Structure formats: C-alpha cells, structure tokens
Amino acid sequence: MDLKHIDDGTVLKIFTYPSQVLKRVATPVExxxxxxxxxxxxxxxxxxxxxxxxxxxPQVGISKRIFVMDIDFNRKEKTGIDAKxxxxxxxxxxxxxxxxxxxxxxxxxxxxxxxxxxPGIYEEVARAQKITVEYQDxxxxxxELQAEDLLAVxxxxxxxxxxxxxxxxxxxxxKKNLFHKKLIKRKKxxxxx
Numbered sequence: 112m113d114l115k116h117i118d119d120g121t122v123l124k125i126f127t128y129p130s131q132v133l134k135r136v137a138t139p140v141e142x143x144x145x146x147x148x149x150x151x152x153x154x155x156x157x158x159x160x161x162x163x164x165x166x167x168x169p170q171v172g173i174s175k176r177i178f179v180m181d182i183d184f185n186r187k188e189k190t191g192i193d194a195k196x197x198x199x200x201x202x203x204x205x206x207x208x209x210x211x212x213x214x215x216x217x218x219x220x221x222x223x224x225x226x227x228x229x230p231g232i233y234e235e236v237a238r239a240q241k242i243t244v245e246y247q248d249x250x251x252x253x254x255e256l257q258a259e260d261l262l263a264v265x266x267x268x269x270x271x272x273x274x275x276x277x278x279x280x281x282x283x284x285x286k287k288n289l290f291h292k293k294l295i296k297r298k299k300x301x302x303x304x
Contacts, residue, residue: 117205120149120156123171125227128277129291130172133228137167137174137273140209143251147177151207151249154179159200162186163227165265167272170228178269181205182261208246211270214255215243222264224278232290236281238267 126132140147150173158166158179165180183204188197218240225233241259244266248254258266268278279290 117152117155117159117203120152120154122160123153123157125157125161125166125170126172127228127230128226128279130228132169132172132174133272133277134275135169135174136275137169137176139176140247143209143247143249147209148249150175151177151179155181155205155207158227159184159203161227163225164261165269166227167269169272169275176211176273177207177209178211178272179205179207180265180269182265207249208244208256208266208269209248209251211244211246211266211273213242213244213267213270215241217241220260222261224264224268226268226278228272229277229279229290232279232293234279234282234286234290236264236268236278238264242266244270 150168154166154168154171154177157171158164158181164182164184165178167178168175181204183202185201186198187201216239219237220240221235221237223233224236240263241257242263243255243257245253245255256266271278271281279287282290
C-alpha cells in the first residue's frame with residue numbers, strides 16, 4: 112500500500128473493553144476488494160493517530176480476520192502554527208496481515224504490553240519469542256513471515272484480538288479480575304459523565 116494513501120484514510124472509532132465485538136471470534140476475509148483496501152487504509156490511519164503499533168479489525172467494530180501493524184514508525188515533533196505542537200510520522204513500515212495463522216512458536220519471554228482497547232493499562236505478558244505466521248496480503252496472495260521479539264509479540268497480540276481475546280485475559284486470575292473491575296468502574300463513570 113502506498114504510504115500517501117494512508118494519510119487519506121479516515122480515523123475510525125476504537126472500541127474499548129468490555130465491548131462485545133472484542134469478545135467475538137472474527138470471520139475469515141473472503142473478498143479481497145476495494146472495500147478491504149479502504150478498511151486497511153482506515154485502520155492504519157487510526158493506528159498511527161492513536162498512536163499504537165498494531166490494530167485489529169474487531170477493535171474498530173469489524174469482526175474480520177485482518178490486522179495492521181508498524182513497530183518501526185516514530186513521531187517526530189515539528190513546528191506548529193500558533194505554538195501548537197504537531198508531529199510528523201517517520202520511518203513508517205506498515206504491515207497488513209489477513210487471515211493470519213501462527214504455525215510455529217519457539218521460546219518464551221515477557222514483554223510489557225498495552226492495548227488501544229484498554230487505554231492506560233500496561234502489564235507484562237508471557238509470549239513466544241519466535242514465531243512463524245502464514246497470512247494473506249490485500250491481493251489474497253499467501254505469505255510466510257518469521258518474527259521474533261517485539262514483532263512476534265505484536266503479531267501474537269493482534270492475532271488474539273481476532274480470536275476474541277484481549278491481553279489481560281493472558282494474566283493471572285488475580286490480575287485479570289483486578290483490571291476487569293477497574294475497567295468496568297471506569298466505563299460506568301464515563302457513561303455517567
């Protein structure tokens with residue numbers, strides 16, 4: 112996908128936990144058409160604006176097996192109008208994985224994860240350190256990617272979203288219950304405001 116077209120995308124609403132769409136197993140993508148390309152462009156625009164390093168379709172309310180990611184980009188501060196701070200995105204390296212299937216996992220390590228659907232929550236999660244994932248691109252062509260460390264974590268995190276799993280569900284029962292109660296309370300306070 113041409114980077115200039117990403118900037119033409121639309122920022123989508125990000126659904127937060129415990130929205131029901133985040134709990135559903137997403138359906139496979141079958142149509143590799145212009146609508147899919149527009150979804151990918153909008154998801155990338157949304158991810159960069161948030162900012163985050165990954166975003167799965169269920170997080171924007173669409174229960175399809177597609178996610179976007181970019182672990183390489185940076186936000187560079189630039190001079191803004193009227194002393195307003197503005198940022199320019201540099202070193203972008205977007206990836207779009209459709210119908211991903213993790214075929215191999217090797218090793219284990221812990222990495223502090225966050226999630227755009229769980230704002231303000233960060234916790235160490237145990238993940239495979241190296242993985243092999245098969246996926247399709249926007250044209251429907253199949254590819255295989257070997258990933259390790261942060262790239263592997265991001266793929267596993269986003270793949271979980273496609274299976275209706277948010278990262279706090281990978282924590283101990285005690286921590287999971289603690290975060291669940293905190294998030295439900297936060298949601299109730301937000302709805303009352």
